[in-house]
Amino acid sequence: MSVEPLPQDPLEAVVPPEKSRRPVQPRYPDAVAMVRALKPGYPVYCMRPHVVKRVATSFLEEFDGRVLYAVKCNPHPLILRPLYEAGVRHFDTASLTEVAQVRELFRDAECYFMHPVKGRSAIRLADEVYQVEHFVVDTMDELHKVLEEAGGEGLAIIVRIATPSAGAAYELSTKFGARQAEAVELLQAIKAEGCQAGIAFHVGSQCPSPRAFKTALSIVGEILEAAKVDIHYLDVGGGFPAKYIGHDVPPLTDFFAEIDAGVKELKLRRDCVLMCEPGRALVADSMSLVTQVHQRRGDTIYINDGIYGSLSETVTARLRFPVRPIRLEGPEFAEDHMDFTVYGPTCDSTDVLPMPIRLPSDIKEGDWIEFGRVGAYSNALTTRFNGFFPDAYVTVEDEPLEI
Numbered sequence: 220m221s222v223e224p225l226p227q228d229p230l231e232a233v234v235p236p237e238k239s240r241r242p243v244q245p246r247y248p249d250a251v252a253m254v255r256a257l258k259p260g261y262p263v264y265c266m267r268p269h270v271v272k273r274v275a276t277s278f279l280e281e282f283d284g285r286v287l288y289a290v291k292c293n294p295h296p297l298i299l300r301p302l303y304e305a306g307v308r309h310f311d312t313a314s315l316t317e318v319a320q321v322r323e324l325f326r327d328a329e330c331y332f333m334h335p336v337k338g339r340s341a342i343r344l345a346d347e348v349y350q351v352e353h354f355v356v357d358t359m360d361e362l363h364k365v366l367e368e369a370g371g372e373g374l375a376i377i378v379r380i381a382t383p384s385a386g387a388a389y390e391l392s393t394k395f396g397a398r399q400a401e402a403v404e405l406l407q408a409i410k411a412e413g414c415q416a417g418i419a420f421h422v423g424s425q426c427p428s429p430r431a432f433k434t435a436l437s438i439v440g441e442i443l444e445a446a447k448v449d450i451h452y453l454d455v456g457g458g459f460p461a462k463y464i465g466h467d468v469p470p471l472t473d474f475f476a477e478i479d480a481g482v483k484e485l486k487l488r489r490d491c492v493l494m495c496e497p498g499r500a501l502v503a504d505s506m507s508l509v510t511q512v513h514q515r516r517g518d519t520i521y522i523n524d525g526i527y528g529s530l531s532e533t534v535t536a537r538l539r540f541p542v543r544p545i546r547l548e549g550p551e552f553a554e555d556h557m558d559f560t561v562y563g564p565t566c567d568s569t570d571v572l573p574m575p576i577r578l579p580s581d582i583k584e585g586d587w588i589e590f591g592r593v594g595a596y597s598n599a600l601t602t603r604f605n606g607f608f609p610d611a612y613v614t615v616e617d618e619p620l621e622i
């Protein structure tokens with residue numbers, strides 16, 4: 220049995236106490252150079268910190284408010300660090316683990332606990348250990364829980380409201396979100412407790428429609444009218460779309476324009492902080508995934524990552540990523556292409572990409588396939604099913620694959 224080189228231990232990279240102890244990050248011009256050097260039989264994530272930085276810098280410039288990065292989308296330090304370097308200091312966190320990771324990585328970063336259903340111990344520790352001051356609620360029960368565990372003083376409590384369906388790849392208002400009448404009661408109760416109040420919504424992930432934000436903001440207007448409570452925070456959530464094959468999405472500036480227009484119609488106090496919580500739009504472009512073909516049977520190939528690994532969004536959101544085949548030796552790839560059924564590595568027959576992938580007709584065992592623009596909800600969602608767990612990270616310097 221041949222032993223493959225072990226991927227870098229991810230924990231080592233998480234909290235380097237001093238710079239000198241940072242592990243050396245393997246760095247290559249592009250995925251092809253990485254493949255030449257490592258000939259990896261395991262999946263490899265190719266990280267592009269320069270792309271993260273560029274995207275974040277322009278997002279911060281163009282959005283007229285505070286930008287919180289939604290950590291769940293991709294919590295890897297090779298994403299978090301360039302975001303921080305671009306100026307992101309606020310993080311949307313949903314678990315104590317995420318809070319701890321961010322606060323231990325960046326001492327001056329601020330975490331917002333944006334999960335509407337939290338464990339009591341998580342609230343208490345977020346408050347006591349990590350100085351979290353912003354909590355989301357969408358029920359009276361949760362409000363009482365937060366007040367009991369974190370105390371009222373100095374807290375900002377943000378009411379997550381439900382918004383109508385907007386054609387997003389994921390709806391995020393079926394599980395969470397107060398209806399209007401509940402939101403009104405919550406805002407009044409928060410004010411009565413002497414806390415700062417806020418409103419948050421999420422129009423759904425990969426939302427194709429700028430209008431959805433304006434519609435949601437008009438609901439905010441109705442709630443404010445009825446509650447007669449001045450809010451200190453207005454959080455328009457995430458959902459800003461990234462580019463995928465077949466997703467012709469409007470530019471982010473169209474979304475920001477709708478948000479500006481919607482906010483102008485609200486009667487907000489002058490010091491009300493406008494916030495957003497992008498995940499996908501900040502990081503999707505910045506990472507690719509190199510997989511290897513382990514067998515071919517006619518028009519079917521078996522590769523070493525799949526829907527239980529980094530590619531689950533091909534199923535849950537029907538996303539299609541650009542691909543680039545890579546071969547080191549032997550004849551160049553054939554010019555003609557054909558559609559392949561692509562199986563993942565686990566023994567489950569549902570571990571198959573739900574759409575065919577177009578590749579050179581002579582692709583064979585030992586070739587590699589780079590999937591581009593998988594920076595969002597890929598490595599964050601991998602399971603350990605059947606012993607397959609993609610966990611090798613390198614840095615590359617090229618641009619994302621074109622759509």
Ligand SMILES: *Cc1c(COP(=O)(O)O)cnc(C)c1O
Pocket residue numbers: 289291292311333391421423424425456457458459496497498499500
């Ligand atoms: C998932 C999530 C986000 C990020 O959503 P994207 O679609 O990745 O921008 C932001 N806020 C909350 C509350 C979320 O659950």
